[in-house]
Amino acid sequence: MEWFFWMLFGIVIGVAATFLVQELNKRGIRFVWYEWIPALLSVVFLIGAVQNFTGSLAEGRVQAAWLMLVSLLVPTAVFAALTARLVRARLQ
Amino acid sequence: MSEKSNKPRKTHYHSTVSRRDFMKALGVGVASVGAVSFARPFIDLEDMASHPKAESVQPFWVREVDEPTIEIDWDRIERFDTRNNAFASAKRHLGEERYGQVFAEGARYEKEGAINNIPGRTTRDQALGAAAQWGWHNLDVPWLGSPTTETPEERGIPKWEGSPEEAAKTIRVAARYFGATDVGFVPLTERNKKLIYANHRFEDVEEPYESEEQNVIPTSRDLWAIVYTIPQSLIMTQRGEYGGYGDSVGYAYARRGFTAQRMHTFLHGLGYWHIGGSGTGVGPTPAWGNLAGLGEMGRTNRLVSPKYGNLLRTTAVMLTDMPLAESKPIDAGIWEFCKTCKKCAEQCPSGAISMADEPSREVTGPWNNPGLVGFYDNAIKCWEQLMTTGCTTCHAVCPYNKMDEATIHELVKISIAKAPALNGTIRMMDDTFGYGLVENPEDFWEMDPDDYPLFGLDPSRS
Numbered sequence: 001m002e003w004f005f006w007m008l009f010g011i012v013i014g015v016a017a018t019f020l021v022q023e024l025n026k027r028g029i030r031f032v033w034y035e036w037i038p039a040l041l042s043v044v045f046l047i048g049a050v051q052n053f054t055g056s057l058a059e060g061r062v063q064a065a066w067l068m069l070v071s072l073l074v075p076t077a078v079f080a081a082l083t084a085r086l087v088r089a090r091l092q
Numbered sequence: 093m094s095e096k097s098n099k100p101r102k103t104h105y106h107s108t109v110s111r112r113d114f115m116k117a118l119g120v121g122v123a124s125v126g127a128v129s130f131a132r133p134f135i136d137l138e139d140m141a142s143h144p145k146a147e148s149v150q151p152f153w154v155r156e157v158d159e160p161t162i163e164i165d166w167d168r169i170e171r172f173d174t175r176n177n178a179f180a181s182a183k184r185h186l187g188e189e190r191y192g193q194v195f196a197e198g199a200r201y202e203k204e205g206a207i208n209n210i211p212g213r214t215t216r217d218q219a220l221g222a223a224a225q226w227g228w229h230n231l232d233v234p235w236l237g238s239p240t241t242e243t244p245e246e247r248g249i250p251k252w253e254g255s256p257e258e259a260a261k262t263i264r265v266a267a268r269y270f271g272a273t274d275v276g277f278v279p280l281t282e283r284n285k286k287l288i289y290a291n292h293r294f295e296d297v298e299e300p301y302e303s304e305e306q307n308v309i310p311t312s313r314d315l316w317a318i319v320y321t322i323p324q325s326l327i328m329t330q331r332g333e334y335g336g337y338g339d340s341v342g343y344a345y346a347r348r349g350f351t352a353q354r355m356h357t358f359l360h361g362l363g364y365w366h367i368g369g370s371g372t373g374v375g376p377t378p379a380w381g382n383l384a385g386l387g388e389m390g391r392t393n394r395l396v397s398p399k400y401g402n403l404l405r406t407t408a409v410m411l412t413d414m415p416l417a418e419s420k421p422i423d424a425g426i427w428e429f430c431k432t433c434k435k436c437a438e439q440c441p442s443g444a445i446s447m448a449d450e451p452s453r454e455v456t457g458p459w460n461n462p463g464l465v466g467f468y469d470n471a472i473k474c475w476e477q478l479m480t481t482g483c484t485t486c487h488a489v490c491p492y493n494k495m496d497e498a499t500i501h502e503l504v505k506i507s508i509a510k511a512p513a514l515n516g517t518i519r520m521m522d523d524t525f526g527y528g529l530v531e532n533p534e535d536f537w538e539m540d541p542d543d544y545p546l547f548g549l550d551p552s553r554s
Contacts (some may be wrong), residue, residue, distance in 0.1 A: 047501070048500075050496045051498070051499050052499060052500050054497075055497035055498030055499065055500075056497070056498045056545075058495075058497040058498075058534075058552075059495040059497045059498060060327075060530070060539075060543075060553075061291075061498075061525070061527065063525060063526035063528065064498070064526055064527065065527040067525050068498065068500060068522070069118075070527070
């Protein structure tokens, strides 16, 4: 069932990204190339956090799972905040 | 002039991507589209042998090199007499009294565990271990095997023939089907003949034979070593010191017998010689595994594989006259990592593993074979620990031994191969994340049945 989880996860990420881009378009906001970089890095770290959390639990390593989740969610949040800040700074 | 080798040179990289790796790399649902193309069913052995995986079994970040990463002084290597290994010589080195004490302590340790219901040593645990190790000794096969088929000549049909590359693929696929994880091939040369046990004799005879006194290897034909690995379960090894929980050690040795007998029969059925591969062996197995590119030498003075770490319970060596494409030694950064890490040595309860910063030429006793510039272990101390508590600590704690569910482990291994400056940090993180022996080995009985090691093999690493 591992493939099913990742399929659902991929769909959720895809739907969320599509929704976000459409909402930004409605408001007339478009990313420039250098804003895509932290945005994509944020998604990569999010996927990494989920994969390593679930993977470590599957390995029976609970301590590693939680540490992995926390340590990878931090850069996820940092890159997401950086993206928002870059967009806001450009629009102002 | 001695032939020394300590400077591995890059030749080329492997490029195998398994279905599992592929799914993980993408990590999202779209991977299923690509997976369909990898999931084509095999039709026959020829078809299996044409799969890229049959050519190489190492991950893409492992480099092939011309010489092993550990320095070898071939002039100092002597043919090792198996009567000097720890199991055969412990009594001689320890003396009769201490030798008897070791077994008495072992019996006391087991009894105390059962009476006090100590997790990992209860009556249930000990029964599981005793059952799992069945076949270790009683199913081991003779030096020349006992094939259950006739040769093509005896059957009046042509022997199987193919190019060395086709032959290597065929053997690799068959060996894996029979239970070997990785397979490599080394032509027997004057240099590496030093790695054939001293109690085997080379003779100018037409066929190999074995007698009570000697096993005889013919010099009348060119020979190749088929080297293959039999791993033990990480799930079980990390669950206890009593022989690895459920005696994962003994279980792996038992599987070696199953695999060896099938390899003997397969080569016999193809029409070629088949010598060794079982407990009797041909030569020091870590050395042959190193030459065949199945791993690098580690601090434990044993083979460490890029995929299975030091959980290769045994490396089997079988000689044949079938011409086989040679496989090269590898460099995955393991030898350099072992110099920094030292986790196995720090946690070894008997102090048998070297804590030295740099490798040395000094052996610790006649149980070591000189010629390596390595980390020589005190095999007698290790033996004493084994016989009393059934230790597998060095296997359980090695940072290189990980399941393959979390992708971070692969990234760590890539870092070890490409960025050795981070080796110290990796060791520190391994401790912080809590890897090593698990606290309660008995949670094995509460695991999801899908996660139990099937036939002694971890579900996600085979």
